[in-house]
Amino acid sequence: MVHPERFAALFNLSHPGHFISWGVLQVSYGNAVVIVLMVVAFVAALLLPFPGHRDKGGR
Amino acid sequence: MTDPRIERQWTTRLRKRVEGTFPPEKVLPDTQPSYVASWIYVFGVLTLAALVMVIATGCALAIMGPTWWHVSGLGHYINSTHLWSVEVFFFAMVIHLWGKYFMAAWRGGRSMTWMTGAVTFLTSIGAAFTGYLSQTNFDSQWIATQAKDGINATGAGSVFNVLNLGQMLMWHIVLLPLVALGLTAVHVILVRKRGVVPPFADVPEGVVA
Amino acid sequence: MKPTSWNPDVDVAEWTGTQRPYDIIKEGTIAVVFVLIVVLTLSFLFGSPDDKPVTLKQWSNAAPIDFATTAFQELAGTSGVAQYGAPYNNVPGTGQKIGPVSLVNLMGVTIPINAAADFVLRPLGTQTSVPTVTASLATWQHASATQQQTWLTNYAKHLPTAIRDSVMVVTPNDAGPVPSLIGGLTTMAQSGALDNALLSNSTSYFSTNYTEPLLFLSDGTYFAGLASDKHLAGDQWGMMNETGSFPGQAWLWLYTFLYQVSPYSTSSNADALVWATMMLLSALVVFVPFIPGLRSIPRRVKLYRLIWRQHYRSEKH
Incomplete structure (x- = not known):
């Protein structure tokens, strides 16, 4: 017998969402978090030194 | 020695061509150019890994059929893994696309690599969209009734009926995955064949800029 | 052979420099395991949404007046679907255009929907155990088109706006069988029978095609209200x-x-x-690789200096 509650999510996101409105722009918190994380990941990927290859210049 | 009849065979010619284009050290390389040293390069392989997860979790959902996840806790969890695989997939793929754009990765005869990647991205949007339509819940009802106007306006709605669950499910689990996986295979093979694009360099001597 | 002309956005000098060790299989394995952990964790933390689908039964019980009004529009041919045009039906003046071209009209009517027949009359035809509905349906079908139009016009003048004892309050006027048809369809929907009737309208038994119930649902204001919320x-x-x-x-x-x-x-x-x-x-x-200007942006923006900074630094030495 499978008990559904055993698989319940830790945080319940099934409640009405929140939205950021800025002029014509409207974005849900959920989407905003994803988009911000994408930009952060992109910038981090460009800036963080890649391991195994020490920056020789040391600038 | 070599028999000219054998040399002329389609099979022989195909094998020689594949061997020439894809020697084992190109398919499974053990070195790569020293300029490949940035975290931006990991988003390609992350996209592939997420695609593997999307397919695996989708197959897991397929075992018990399209409505099982509404009534089973395990099913709902597997549905969650399918959703989050897709979110990770797009997350990684878009960053991969940004990175490749700013490296101008189409240079040096790599335009087909770029184009197959871009078309895979567009196909994936369609695949995800038909997935939303196949959820058999409020979301799929609403998305279907909203999307019909856009798709009808293109004329495609006359054959691609977003209100037809059976049709959308088939597109989602058969046709679009086939196209996406096929394109991905070609994309990866092209990357292996052409290698990773070299950095922008000074104009070589002997050519006209 | 080297190209005789050189475009930095198209051509490259292929790499002849140093190589470093690269374990592609290990990289792929790490990526899959990493994504697996991320996905399992996100699923455990947040789960996934699953709001129950709306049924015509739910709609007609929660908002019977909205349902009845929509049902009347389907019968009268004034609903969104009845006035949609291709690919559902022929309605002059419909079909979105790009310049002079209407692709949807070029493709024509491929998913035929007759709102009155498919959404109201045929489903009511299955209610053979309800004598009032059967009688009203017969009256409607034997009347002339002019007579039907008169009834519809009269009914539209006093659309029901209230429910009393779970029956719609209809202002008496010469609307013929229309109040009975609309009331009958509402009762049918409230029982859940309309959901099934619309689903199997075009097939004998099996159906995986929700075109008709979804189109009916989207014609009312109830469904859009839920989505807007x-x-x-x-x-x-x-x-x-x-x-x-x-x-x-x-x-x-x-x-x-x-x-x-x-x-x-x-x-x-x-x-x-x-x-x-x-x-x-x-x-x-x-087609970025072939579009002058667009393909030069990366070279001019110079983000690549950041990506390949180790390479450019080692080049200087």
Whole structure:
């Protein structure tokens, strides 16, 4: 017998969402978090030194 | 020695061509150019890994059929893994696309690599969209009734009926995955064949800029 | 052979420099395990949304007046679907255009929907155990088109706005069998029978095609109201939103955005124009390698200096 509650999510996101409105722009918190994380990941990927290859210049 | 009849065979010619284009050290390389040293390069392989997860979790959902996840806790969890695989997939793929754009990765005869990647991205949007339509819940009802106007306006709605669950499910689990996986295979093979694009360099001597 | 002319956005000097060890199988394995852990964790933390579908039964019980009004519009041929045009029916003057071309009209009617027959009359025809409905249906079908139109016009003058003892309050006027038909369809929907009748309208038994019940549902205001409450409506950037607080199809941001701004937001050809724009932009992305200007941006922006900074530094030495 499978008990559904055993698989319940830790945080319940099934409640009405929140939205950021800025002029014509409207974005849900959920989407905003994803988009911000994408930009952060992109910038981090460009800036963080890649391991195994020490920056020789040391600038 | 070599028999000219054998040399002329389609099979022989195909094998020689594949061997020439894809020697084992190109398919499974053990070195790569020293300029490949940035975290931006990991988003390609992350996209592939997420695609593997999307397919695996989708197959897991397929075992018990399209409505099982509404009534089973395990099913709902597997549905969650399918959703989050897709979110990770797009997350990684878009960053991969940004990175490749700013490296101008189409240079040096790599335009087909770029184009197959871009078309895979567009196909994936369609695949995800038909997935939303196949959820058999409020979301799929609403998305279907909203999307019909856009798709009808293109004329495609006359054959691609977003209100037809059976049709959308088939597109989602058969046709679009086939196209996406096929394109991905070609994309990866092209990357292996052409290698990773070299950095922008000074104009070589002997050519006209 | 070297190219005799050199375009830095097209040509490269292929790498003849140093190589470093690279374990492609190990890299792939780590990536799969990493994504697996991320996905399992996110699923454990947040789960996924699953709002129950709306049924005609739910709609007709929760908002019987809205249902009955929609049912009347289907019968009278004034509903959204009845006036839609291709691919559902022939309605002069419909069909979105890009310039002079209407692709939807070129494709024609391929999913025929007769709102009155498919949504009202045929489903009522299955209610053979309800004598009043059977009688009203016979009256309707034996009347002339002019007579039917008179009844519809009269009924429309006094659309029911109230329910008493779970029966719609109909102002007596010469509407013939219309009140009985609409009341009968509402009762049928409230029992749940209409959901099944619409689903199997076009087939004998099996169906995986929800075109008819979804089109009927989308003609009322109840369904759109539920979606609007969940912030899913088109003018709420709804296409990229998900039910609850989940992230949705964020990758549809540009498509969704176009619907919010002029000229798209005010055009009667909005869908066709948005799609045409998106197709054009998608083509630009696919064909970037061949488009002068677009393909030069990366070289001019110089983000690549950051990506290959170790390479450029070691070059200097």
